[in-house]
Amino acid sequence: MDTYARFPVALVRGRGVWVWDEAGSRYLDCVAGIAVNTLGHSDGSLRRALARQLGQLQHVSNLYRIPEQEQLAAAITARSCFDRVFFCNSGAEANEAAIKLARKHGHSVRGIEQPLILSAQASFHGRTLAAVTATGQPKYHQGFEPMVQGFRYFPYNDTAAFEALLATCEAGGPQVAAVLLEPLQGEGGVIPGDPAFFARVRQLCSERRILLIFDEVQIGVGRSGRLWGYEQLGVEPDAITLAKGLGGGFPIGALAVKASADHFQPGEHASTFGGNPMACRAGLTVLEQIERRALLPHVQAMGSLLQQQLSALVARHPERFEGVRGWGLLQGLVLRADAGITAPELVRAALQQGLLLVPAGPSVVRFVPPLVIQPRHLRHAVRCLESALVGLKPQPQA
Ligand SMILES: *Cc1c(COP(=O)(O)O)cnc(C)c1O
Numbered sequence: 001m002d003t004y005a006r007f008p009v010a011l012v013r014g015r016g017v018w019v020w021d022e023a024g025s026r027y028l029d030c031v032a033g034i035a036v037n038t039l040g041h042s043d044g045s046l047r048r049a050l051a052r053q054l055g056q057l058q059h060v061s062n063l064y065r066i067p068e069q070e071q072l073a074a075a076i077t078a079r080s081c082f083d084r085v086f087f088c089n090s091g092a093e094a095n096e097a098a099i100k101l102a103r104k105h106g107h108s109v110r111g112i113e114q115p116l117i118l119s120a121q122a123s124f125h126g127r128t129l130a131a132v133t134a135t136g137q138p139k140y141h142q143g144f145e146p147m148v149q150g151f152r153y154f155p156y157n158d159t160a161a162f163e164a165l166l167a168t169c170e171a172g173g174p175q176v177a178a179v180l181l182e183p184l185q186g187e188g189g190v191i192p193g194d195p196a197f198f199a200r201v202r203q204l205c206s207e208r209r210i211l212l213i214f215d216e217v218q219i220g221v222g223r224s225g226r227l228w229g230y231e232q233l234g235v236e237p238d239a240i241t242l243a244k245g246l247g248g249g250f251p252i253g254a255l256a257v258k259a260s261a262d263h264f265q266p267g268e269h270a271s272t273f274g275g276n277p278m279a280c281r282a283g284l285t286v287l288e289q290i291e292r293r294a295l296l297p298h299v300q301a302m303g304s305l306l307q308q309q310l311s312a313l314v315a316r317h318p319e320r321f322e323g324v325r326g327w328g329l330l331q332g333l334v335l336r337a338d339a340g341i342t343a344p345e346l347v348r349a350a351l352q353q354g355l356l357l358v359p360a361g362p363s364v365v366r367f368v369p370p371l372v373i374q375p376r377h378l379r380h381a382v383r384c385l386e387s388a389l390v391g392l393k394p395q396p397q398a
Helices: 044-056 067-078 091-108 129-134 159-169 195-208 277-292 295-316 343-352 375-392
Strands: 011-015 018-021 026-029 084-088 116-120 151-154 176-181 211-215 239-242 253-257 321-327 330-335 364-367
Touching: 026 375, 044 277, 067 084, 067 253, 067 277, 084 091, 091 116, 091 129, 091 176, 091 211, 091 239, 091 253, 116 159, 151 159, 159 195, 176 195, 195 211, 277 295, 295 321, 295 330, 295 375, 343 364, 343 375
Parallel strands: 116 151, 116 176, 176 211, 211 239
Antiparallel strands: 011 018, 018 026, 084 253, 239 253, 321 330, 330 364
């Protein structure tokens, strides 16, 4: 079905940070399946691990213990502030699990009959009905009404507005089960969370025993330069959702919770494919390789370099760009309102120059390359982007 506005390009092969189309043209991949291909394309360790797993056992039901799933849960909890993990297959599905968990928390811990979930404007939480309702962008709701009940929205990073909404909702007693937030808004325009705002939200949630849930589907698993996005903000949420980068290209999603937020009983939530041996082998391999190859300091270094290179580009074209923002290898190049081009137009022009990029809204060009990207690739990416930009100008500068 026609659910995607696709580029007329079919990618058929990949190696590291490079992909090739049907015609044999090569592209530098700064999209990585939108923050998915953590280790790059056709990574040897992931190939070997999955080939071995394929020869051993592919899928079994969650009716039985799944050792690979137990190992991946142990790997996640050992490296985070969480104690238990539920596995599924995508970001939206992980957020659905979080929303159900939040409602149970509202009923059982706060004694609320019709619990509310507060989420941010310009957020993105996925396309299933509850996840898209949590998404604070009316354009994603349009045509799919009625939306799911029990969601309220506030402007991101706005402490006063958040406090006001919470006060209104709770004027007559407990009403709010959870606050759902991205530590950095990805799709919404690459907007990093403000530590002061998050500290205040954490404090208010703790005082009232409201669950604080972070959607780390895009920023989690090393992309920010820390393993988890919450480490960038200095606050611990009660739960996080993961997906995109966790399987390095193999579909997997997860909800990780602290013991105090572990409200699911047997039979209350499930997923047929969730946490099957193939997906968990992929997740285990990604986490293992992030450590073995010291990818966290690498992402920090590459993120700084990319930010530097993009800042220099901004300085050379002040009539086009407003600036650069992001964490690690999730960076957004922000176009001026009067730039005369939109982010989708610039992305299209970059494709012609052999560079894959993805917009984050109408005025932000997003860089989310594989975490294994090297300095020479980043310099090449910025050169390609500059060629694309110059090609878009009616009067190229001397
Ligand atoms: C991509 C994304 C989702 C949705 O993930 P799917 O796997 O497409 O369902 C949810 N939250 C955030 C922050 C995302 O970036």
